[in-house]
Amino acid sequence: MGILETRNLGIEFNGKKILDDVNIDLWEGHVHAIVGPNGAGKSTLAYTIMGLGGYRNISGDILFQGESIKDLRIDERARRGMTLGWQEPARYEGLSIEKFVTAAVEDKSHKKIREVLGKAGLNPNLYLKRAVDRTLSGGERKKIELASILALKPKLVMLDEPDSGIDVASLRNIFDAIKLLKENGSTVVLITHSLEVLNQAEHAFLMCCGKIVEQGKIEKIRKYFEKKCIPCTHENIPDLNGGA
Amino acid sequence: MDGVEELYRLSKLDKALEDPNVGHIVINLNKILDKRLIPGLEIDARELEDGIDARITVREGTVIEKPVHLCFGVTHEKAVQRIKTEVEIQENAEVLFLAHCIFPNAVDVTHIMDARITVGENAKYTYLEKHIHGEYGGTKVYPKARVELGKNSRFKTEFELLSGRVGLIEIDYETVCREESVMEMTSKVSGRGNDIIRISEVGHLVGEHARGVLTSRVAVRENAKAEVHNKLNATAAYARGHVDCKEIIQDNGIATAIPIVQVSHPKAHITHEASIGSVDTKQLETLMARGLTEDEAVELIIEGLLS
Ligand SMILES: Nc1ncnc2c1ncn2[C@@H]1O[C@H](COP(=O)(O)OP(=O)(O)O)[C@@H](O)[C@H]1O
Ligand SMILES: [Mg+2]
Numbered sequence: 001m002g003i004l005e006t007r008n009l010g011i012e013f014n015g016k017k018i019l020d021d022v023n024i025d026l027w028e029g030h031v032h033a034i035v036g037p038n039g040a041g042k043s044t045l046a047y048t049i050m051g052l053g054g055y056r057n058i059s060g061d062i063l064f065q066g067e068s069i070k071d072l073r074i075d076e077r078a079r080r081g082m083t084l085g086w087q088e089p090a091r092y093e094g095l096s097i098e099k100f101v102t103a104a105v106e107d108k109s110h111k112k113i114r115e116v117l118g119k120a121g122l123n124p125n126l127y128l129k130r131a132v133d134r135t136l137s138g139g140e141r142k143k144i145e146l147a148s149i150l151a152l153k154p155k156l157v158m159l160d161e162p163d164s165g166i167d168v169a170s171l172r173n174i175f176d177a178i179k180l181l182k183e184n185g186s187t188v189v190l191i192t193h194s195l196e197v198l199n200q201a202e203h204a205f206l207m208c209c210g211k212i213v214e215q216g217k218i219e220k221i222r223k224y225f226e227k228k229c230i231p232c233t234h235e236n237i238p239d240l241n242g243g244a
Numbered sequence: 245m246d247g248v249e250e251l252y253r254l255s256k257l258d259k260a261l262e263d264p265n266v267g268h269i270v271i272n273l274n275k276i277l278d279k280r281l282i283p284g285l286e287i288d289a290r291e292l293e294d295g296i297d298a299r300i301t302v303r304e305g306t307v308i309e310k311p312v313h314l315c316f317g318v319t320h321e322k323a324v325q326r327i328k329t330e331v332e333i334q335e336n337a338e339v340l341f342l343a344h345c346i347f348p349n350a351v352d353v354t355h356i357m358d359a360r361i362t363v364g365e366n367a368k369y370t371y372l373e374k375h376i377h378g379e380y381g382g383t384k385v386y387p388k389a390r391v392e393l394g395k396n397s398r399f400k401t402e403f404e405l406l407s408g409r410v411g412l413i414e415i416d417y418e419t420v421c422r423e424e425s426v427m428e429m430t431s432k433v434s435g436r437g438n439d440i441i442r443i444s445e446v447g448h449l450v451g452e453h454a455r456g457v458l459t460s461r462v463a464v465r466e467n468a469k470a471e472v473h474n475k476l477n478a479t480a481a482y483a484r485g486h487v488d489c490k491e492i493i494q495d496n497g498i499a500t501a502i503p504i505v506q507v508s509h510p511k512a513h514i515t516h517e518a519s520i521g522s523v524d525t526k527q528l529e530t531l532m533a534r535g536l537t538e539d540e541a542v543e544l545i546i547e548g549l550l551s
Contacts, residue, residue, distance in 0.1 A: 050529075050533055052529050053525060053529065073532070073538075074529055074532040074533055075532040075533075075535055075536060075537050075538065075541075077533075078532060078533050078534055078535040079535045083533050083534060083535075084533045086526065086530065089530065090524065090526040090527040090530045091527075092527055092545060092548050092549075093490070093548060093549050094547075094548035094549050094550070094551040095544065095545065095547075095548030095549075095551075096548070096551075099544065099547075099548070103531055103534055103536055103544055104531070104534035104535040104536050131548070145530075148534060152534060152535070
């Protein structure tokens with residue numbers, strides 16, 4: 001049994017099954033990827049596991065370290081050791097990067113903040129005093145979010161499209177940070193439709209139409225990118241390399 | 245006990261006032277407890293039955309480097325304090341006044357401020373008003389200012405409640421801006437319990453190239469109420485202005501925003517934005533996904549907004 005397990009997890013919106021009998025089992029300390037075309041239900045799966053508002057009316061169960069968490073609030077799940085990095089991180093007004101990064105961690109020292117900003121690929125001197133507001137680009141906010149997750153040292157972290165809005169040069173920073181998370185003992189879930197991100201993982205799930213249609217070593221999942229085909233009845237064969 | 249120690253401690257003024265180059269006046273209710281003048285700064289203050297009548301002048305061409313501290317305290321539980329001031333910042337002078345309004349024990353304290361302010365040509369005046377209230381919500385605060393800005397002058401004011409309960413705050417500021425002057429009026433207040441916040445900020449951009457920004461940041465939680473009236477009125481060519489009001493409501497809080505922009509010159513331009521709403525879901529859920537409770541997350545978001 002892994003650190004996180006979903007059992008016949010399902011969710012519907014407007015009578016449509018968006019997650020359909022999803023069973024995944026995440027091995028502790030490993031880097032996993034969940035890949036699939038746009039609209040497959042990848043983000044929904046992450047939101048459901050985290051317990052975000054609007055994603056709580058589920059069927060099936062979610063177990064974290066062997067215990068059901070489906071009735072816990074987001075913060076209760078977080079305090080058990082799981083967290084989520086958004087595809088599009090939130091913007092705040094006036095909230096300093098310093099406060100944001102250390103909001104939920106004990107060590108609020110400048111040394112710590114500098115360390116995690118650096119590891120997320122940001123020059124601490126340029127960012128420490130700024131706010132997590134609209135003056136930051138999407139890519140910058142993603143790195144700041146990653147810094148806050150590095151400071152947290154979660155047991156499980158789900159990163160939704162960790163490369164979106166990130167320039168080619170910075171992609172290295174993101175991948176290094178993912179490695180660091182693993183080294184620190186975190187179980188990592190990368191939600192992606194990019195081959196490059198998939199390559200950072202050790203194990204992957206292929207998702208389509210709310211279902212897990214394949215899983216295994218990344219070599220096995222990678223071939224679906226190359227062939228641009230997936231083993232399901234999805235009539236509209238998606239381009240796994242393209243799109244947003 | 246004249247309250248001077250308590251006022252110094254709460255305002256953290258002890259350190260600042262050790263510096264002989266820092267001008268200040270410290271008032272508890274209607275008593276002048278301490279005062280230091282520096283070259284170019286004149287404070288002519290008179291004790292009244294229920295307050296103080298002060299004329300404050302910064303002489304022509306005087307540039308005061310360090311903030312001048314004005315401490316208007318009431319350490320009593322019940323009192324009415326009336327502060328009447330005439331402030332004159334003369335031509336080419338520059339100064340920053342830091343007003344500490346401290347009512348730590350207020351069960352029923354009313355603080356009425358009535359200021360007439362003139363800022364001369366090319367002068368720069370910054371007035372930061374920082375409030376420290378007690379936890380009982382027994383404070384009623386009525387800051388009123390009428391401001392005249394001379395040609396090419398700058399005026400910046402910021403009202404902020406640093407700690408304690410609002411009680412009732414009724415801000416009433418009105419500024420007339422002559423040509424090429426710049427005005428910024430900002431208020432930041434967070435209310436809870438049965439607090440009532442009323443803000444009225446009015447700017448008249450009457451001179452060519454006059455510029456003005458009115459900013460309000462308000463949060464109301466529990467049963468608190470807020471009403472923000474911001475009005476900018478432009479009557480001269482190339483006058484530019486912006487009204488920016490953001491209010492967050494939680495629980496049973498009620499917020500109203502009434503921005504009025506009035507332009508009567510075809511070459512003037514004024515914009516406004518106002519938003520009222522609950523805390524943004526994604527902001528909240530991000531912080532909760534790090535382990536903060538909903539209340540802690542709301543607190544942090546509001547703290548940022550008001551910072
Ligand atoms: N809250 C919601 N209400 C209605 N439909 C939703 C909601 N969340 C997701 N969906 C739908 O579920 C499907 C999967 O979305 P999503 O999980 O975002 O896909 P992916 O992340 O794989 O691109 C989409 O068709 C989307 O429109
Ligand atoms: Mg998605």
